[in-house]
Amino acid sequence: MTYGKKKRTYCPDEQRETLKSLLNKGRHSARKLKRARILLMSDQQKKGKEVSETVGVSLQTVYNVCKRFAREGLETALNEKPRPGATPKLDARGEGCAMALACSEAPEGRAHWTMQMIADKLVELEYVDSISDETVRLHLKKKR
Secondary structure (H helix, E strand, C coil), rough: ECCCCCEEECCCCCHHHHHHHHHHCCCCHHHHHHCCCCCCCHHHHCCHHHHHHHHCCHHHHHHHHHHHHHHCCHHHCCCCCCCCCCCCCCHHHHHHHHHHHHHHCCCCCCCCCCHHHHHHHHCCCCCCCCCCCHHHHHHHHHHH
8 A cells, every 4th residue: 555655565365355355345435435445456566647547536535545544554544533523502501591581482573483583582591602593503403
């Protein structure tokens, strides 16, 4: 398997068989399957450009996957690292308040609560510093 310009590493037979069975059996994410194809083609001494064109990824992706395989092993090369994501704007207490507002009588002169009105009320009640109407909608939808 190539990585960089001169360094070459090879897949042991056991790992090569693991990659082949991964491609032939079961359900896996498209990214994992592409990484397996990259590793198998690189093990066959294909050039990076040829691998990238065949698999449909950038040349940098080919180098990154091969480099990760050489440094950290097969599992790390195939699987994604966890992504942290943002912390939720509303905690359980805030979601409960939003749900209660949505189910309560609308303010005078209104037929129903709008998402923006609920968002404004949550800020007014100091459940959050700021929140968008879309975030409120997503939290309410999740609680349905």
